[in-house]
Amino acid sequence: MKKFFISVVLVFSLLRSYADEGMWLPLLLGEQVYAEMQKKGLKLTKEQLYSINKASLKDAIIIFGNGCTGEIVSSQGLIFTNHHCGYGAIAAASSVENNYLRDGFYAKSNKEEIKTGLTVQFLVRIDDVTKEVNDSLGTLLGKARADKQAAVLAAINKRLSDAGAFIECRVSPLFKGNQFLAFIYQRYKDIRLVSTPPESVGKFGGDTDNWEWPRHTGDFSVFRVYASKDGKPSEYNAENTPLKPKYFLPVSIKGIKDGDFAMTWGYPGSTNRYESSFGIKLSTDVNNPTLVKLRDMRLKYMFAEMQKDAGTKLKLASDYASIANYWKFYDGETKQLLKYDVFGQKQKAEQEFKAWAKDKPEYAAIFPEWEKVYNAWQPYALHRMYMNEGIFGSPLLSFAASLIQLEAALVKTNATKEDVKKAMDAIVTSRKSFLASHDRMSDQNIVGSVLMMYYADVPKEQHPISFFETVKSNFGDLKDETTWKKYAAAVFGNTMILNEDKWNAFVANPDAVKLQEDLAFNIAGAFFKNWNTKFLPRFQEFTIKNNDLGRLYLKGIMEMNPTKAKKMYPDATFTMRVSYGNVKSYVPRDAVKYDFVTTSKGLLEKYKAGDYEFDLPGKQIELLKKRDFGQYADPLRKELVIAFITTNDITGGNSGSPVIDANGNLLGLVFDGNYEALSHKLAFDKDLNRTICVDIRYVLWCIDKLGGAGHLIKELKLVK
Numbered sequence: 075m076k077k078f079f080i081s082v083v084l085v086f087s088l089l090r091s092y093a094d095e096g097m098w099l100p101l102l103l104g105e106q107v108y109a110e111m112q113k114k115g116l117k118l119t120k121e122q123l124y125s126i127n128k129a130s131l132k133d134a135i136i137i138f139g140n141g142c143t144g145e146i147v148s149s150q151g152l153i154f155t156n157h158h159c160g161y162g163a164i165a166a167a168s169s170v171e172n173n174y175l176r177d178g179f180y181a182k183s184n185k186e187e188i189k190t191g192l193t194v195q196f197l198v199r200i201d202d203v204t205k206e207v208n209d210s211l212g213t214l215l216g217k218a219r220a221d222k223q224a225a226v227l228a229a230i231n232k233r234l235s236d237a238g239a240f241i242e243c244r245v246s247p248l249f250k251g252n253q254f255l256a257f258i259y260q261r262y263k264d265i266r267l268v269s270t271p272p273e274s275v276g277k278f279g280g281d282t283d284n285w286e287w288p289r290h291t292g293d294f295s296v297f298r299v300y301a302s303k304d305g306k307p308s309e310y311n312a313e314n315t316p317l318k319p320k321y322f323l324p325v326s327i328k329g330i331k332d333g334d335f336a337m338t339w340g341y342p343g344s345t346n347r348y349e350s351s352f353g354i355k356l357s358t359d360v361n362n363p364t365l366v367k368l369r370d371m372r373l374k375y376m377f378a379e380m381q382k383d384a385g386t387k388l389k390l391a392s393d394y395a396s397i398a399n400y401w402k403f404y405d406g407e408t409k410q411l412l413k414y415d416v417f418g419q420k421q422k423a424e425q426e427f428k429a430w431a432k433d434k435p436e437y438a439a440i441f442p443e444w445e446k447v448y449n450a451w452q453p454y455a456l457h458r459m460y461m462n463e464g465i466f467g468s469p470l471l472s473f474a475a476s477l478i479q480l481e482a483a484l485v486k487t488n489a490t491k492e493d494v495k496k497a498m499d500a501i502v503t504s505r506k507s508f509l510a511s512h513d514r515m516s517d518q519n520i521v522g523s524v525l526m527m528y529y530a531d532v533p534k535e536q537h538p539i540s541f542f543e544t545v546k547s548n549f550g551d552l553k554d555e556t557t558w559k560k561y562a563a564a565v566f567g568n569t570m571i572l573n574e575d576k577w578n579a580f581v582a583n584p585d586a587v588k589l590q591e592d593l594a595f596n597i598a599g600a601f602f603k604n605w606n607t608k609f610l611p612r613f614q615e616f617t618i619k620n621n622d623l624g625r626l627y628l629k630g631i632m633e634m635n636p637t638k639a640k641k642m643y644p645d646a647t648f649t650m651r652v653s654y655g656n657v658k659s660y661v662p663r664d665a666v667k668y669d670f671v672t673t674s675k676g677l678l679e680k681y682k683a684g685d686y687e688f689d690l691p692g693k694q695i696e697l698l699k700k701r702d703f704g705q706y707a708d709p710l711r712k713e714l715v716i717a718f719i720t721t722n723d724i725t726g727g728n729s730g731s732p733v734i735d736a737n738g739n740l741l742g743l744v745f746d747g748n749y750e751a752l753s754h755k756l757a758f759d760k761d762l763n764r765t766i767c768v769d770i771r772y773v774l775w776c777i778d779k780l781g782g783a784g785h786l787i788k789e790l791k792l793v794k
């Protein structure tokens with residue numbers, strides 16, 4: 075009897091160790107999905123989760139900045155999000171003298187909170203506009219369809235937006251354009267920095283630990299949303315007061331157990347779970363390795379300068395972090411796609427589809443056609459990566475390319491003085507922000523390297539030939555590194571973009587020839603025009619056809635399997651989603667088991683004094699050694715829990731998302747995905763996928779014990 079019992083438990087827990095695929099639209103939580111959530115432990119009603127008329131959980135979830143999630147945690151508009159989501163704002167608020175990025179920041183009162191350039195958006199409602207869009211698209215295909223769709227969506231967006239009330243509508247095509255939902259948001263523009271831990275805590279483990287479990291990162295920061303006195307969104311104004319939100323999340327410090335129910339709410343950016351096998355192959359063979367190679371080079375030069383002094387570090391930190399983040403992501407994605415033969419898996423699914431589709435006129439031609447489309451594009455894919463990640467991976471060249479519009483205004487025969495002035499004014503402003511974060515040395519090295527790499531890697535017949543000929547005749551052998559070093563030094567030494575006197579003279583007396591003679595503009599112009607005239611049209615054609623075929627394929631899949639179709643969720647499109655699952659340990663490889671939490675014990679083991687990635691504040695070491703965990707200690711482990719993992723289905727954009735328990739209380743913040751499942755954008759791995767979260771008790775410990783900001787803890791609704 076006992077034996078039987080054990081094996082039942084074993085089977086049960088094996089089943090439960092599966093990760094939980096699905097990023098569900100909160101508006102369309104079907105009965106089936108909701109019932110599943112209840113079965114897993116959810117105690118809230120559907121109305122408590124998402125209601126149109128009453129305040130509900132969804133009202134506490136916000137778009138934070140441009141690509142993250144945040145949540146409201148107090149009646150005073152307090153926001154929790156990740157440190158890496160607040161990173162740019164924290165770096166911008168910092169100076170070498172008041173280095174909040176390095177030292178942390180804790181406002182003692184509302185008055186000390188720091189103005190930022192951030193905005194947040196609350197979801198007001200979701201309208202289904204599928205019929206309206208489909209009626210106007212009819213059976214259109216190709217460019218005609220793409221253009222029409224863009225026009226129809228723009229018209230709906232305009233109709234449902236209200237600039238005066240800060241209301242913005244964005245229609246999102248779901249299921250690859252088989253469904254269209256209008257998401258209506260209200261944007262708040264006065265967001266202030268309240269508190270952040272030092273970077274050593276907020277980014278502990280740096281890029282070495284990034285995308286990996288076990289993890290010990292205190293990846294959180296705290297902001298506040300302000301509104302006008304009558305509670306309306308407004309631009310920054312010293313007179314504004316903290317927003318009284320419709321809803322905020324209570325915070326649980328009770329702790330978690332393996333298997334506990336957990337759901338995440340937030341804004342996953344993009345997935346492509348029905349990508350074709352052709353797309354997988356293009357990623358693993360060309361796109362990913364090229365991106366990784368070029369970012370490798372850029373990061374190396376940036377890091378060399380950042381290490382030299384604090385000012386350069388502050389200038390480059392934010393860009394460096396985001397380049398490094400997806401450098402490691404795409405490297406890991408390639409490895410996992412190959413390891414699990416996702417290409418083979420996709421091909422198998424496609425075989426099945428082809429067999430079903432062979433006598434159906436709408437679908438029979440998809441795969442032969444798709445193959446042709448990919449074959450036509452394949453020879454140019456590398457070049458495209460070189461443009462995006464190489465040539466325009468240089469901040470100077472990317473800025474110089476923006477002068478092409480100015481050039482157009484200057485050479486236009488009937489251009490008025492006003493036209494030129496308008497173009498010039500825009501450039502003068504954007505140049506200021508370009509210079510504020512520009513580091514010359516790293517960029518010069520990047521330009522020298524990228525041009526040499528482009529010359530060697532991109533097929534010769536695609537080159538801007540006369541550009542390379544000119545460099546050759548003036549600077550020497552194009553395969554020789556010293557040629558490119560000399561050339562890059564000449565560009566950076568001579569360009570007016572980096573020289574105040576030359577720039578001011580040009581602004582006072584704008585002239586197309588002067589601009590065209592500028593070496594930086596010259597490179598940007600040569601590569602950009604070569605790309606734009608000869609290859610961009612091919613890319614646009616590829617994208618349009620790929621989209622048409624992808625939409626049809628997905629429509630076919632749903633038709634082929636109507637029962638499955640009822641349980642399908644749309645790919646991520648940076649629209650609000652809920653994902654549910656459990657807190658759960660996992661087995662990353664043979665004979666290794668990963669616990670579901672990490673603790674301060676492990677944090678101290680990883681700590682390396684003075685290290686670039688694994689240092690910690692002295693005060694933190696002292697407190698942890700004294701075991702001063704206060705009310706935040708874990709009752710079972712008798713340690714401070716730092717992070718935990720769940721089986722939830724998330725991706726980039728979910729950063730900062732709340733992890734919520736069965737009763738609607740905040741348990742932690744999502745901040746990463748695990749390495750073993752980095753193929754998750756293209757293929758979800760049921761065994762290995764985990765979401766990495768910072769435990770809310772560690773967040774509160776940092777605010778309270780490390781930062782001495784106990785007044786913020788009092789603002790929360792703690793569940794003990």
Ligand code: ARG
Pocket residue numbers: 158277280281284285395396398399726727729745746747
């Ligand atoms: N991987 C995390 C995410 O995409 C970001 C972590 C940022 N940290 C870093 N070391 N670059 O959400």
